[in-house]
Amino acid sequence: MRKQYSKETIKKSKKPERTHKQQDSKTKDYLVKEPTELLPFLLQEKVKNSRNSVKSVLTRGQVWVDGKNIKQHNHPLLPGQTVSIVANKAALKEEALTGISILHEDEAIIVINKEAGMLSMASKNEQDLTAYRQLTTYVRKEHPKNRIFVVHRLDRDTSGVMLFAKSEAVKTKLQENWTTMVKERIYTALVEGVVRDEENTITSWLTENKAMHVFSTSYDNGGKKAVTHYKKIRSNNEFTLLEVQLETGRKNQIRVHMEEIGHPVVGDKKYGSTVNPLKRLGLHATTLAIIHPTSGELMQFKTKIPKVFLQFSK
Template structure:
């Protein structure tokens, strides 16, 4: 039985150095710890646990930390020899990925992405600003995209203006997956579909939806029902465009507003928060070219509805 192992090659004309990653192909169903012990004979069980803890093992473009993660034949396991380290938690957010170019966080509901005035309120931006300054006072942080205060989930920040521009300018082609979870009132019929309209924001900061393309920017939202009962539904929502309040306005258009969203038509607040969570994000790293994928747990209060 032969497993394919592909260390990353050094560049011609340069001295060989340790590979940045090792790629391993699974040939039969097994568990991750068993597989890694067999394929990395220079590592013992404690070494493997450390590699898993530091999120150096990636499967399907996502870091895996569970030693008993099931593997299927023909899957590829990538061991990255650069440590990411364990997740860093701060009040209001958790850093789930960080390298010299990017930071990915899981933001709690109730915290602003960035300050809207000169107040002293803590924001995701201010927390990360302090975080990077601890390592070097000259470090900076740049926001790439925002979430509403009451929306939780994945956000991306850059550590330089150059990387910020690279990501923003190539957002469409390099973002492979951007999925939200939305808890809505009632049940959609049909349960899956696509909604398209044109959005514009009023001076009162309310976003309106129109069918006429002359009245706003095109917004495309794909949705799929995951769970439902007589009162509520849980949707997987994929954005083809990223307009302000897009999902909230489109659910209102469909007659099934997001729970807790009084601004856009909700009649009930059964979970004490807005029922919107940025659940999954997959993109091509602007510097390394690696495809990365991140997924956060489903908020418990969402599942309590069902």
């Protein structure tokens, strides 16, 4: 049985709507209606969707009160004052990103939505544009010594939620405690054929050969145990759209398990697919829920199902 978790949904912040008095800085203004302090006010107004994100806004110097930059959490506010949230340098830097967008950023982590076709990190061709390279450039605009650390990967043709750490200590903590800190990993898969079961669980042992092809067996042959839960969203005569939840996170797990049940992921020639109307792999990392590595807060990051998946499963 799959575990259910209560969680706070983290959505991408809307772009600020107005122009601040400072040149080229976009802002959103909030009117103070009763005496309070700055941090509680920002939380009440939901300027960001988590306490960590709100603190980051203060730390970066994005908050102005009646035209004065304020970073103190307990700064007193009076009725009639205007609190302005200035688009940070990060928001301006994000405009230069290609094939990725930032879902969440704080002092410890960056969470992105990666498009299909974008490499997660370095390939044999050092000139390839990668998510890692872009984010490294992105954080170094704040400080030249800033770094980014890969916590996990998505295949080049898999899109969706991906997590990076901002320090080696955070990366190590996440990787060494991945099974306990990651509370939910959900993918959306467009697969070939009509999946008959409304929901089911696949359990097998996965092994990889020298050609980097992963094989599945129903018995323990010394490989890694892999457990995949799936639920049918909808289907037509050609394709089925599935919600797939990982209990374990093995290499190519979903792709191998879909081939095993006779419904390979669309566009996945390596694991049995014979058609590719999407011109990409029919796999998208929709949801990632984690225990935040420094605050201990349970956070959930979500992205929308790609429209083309919905189109081909009508």
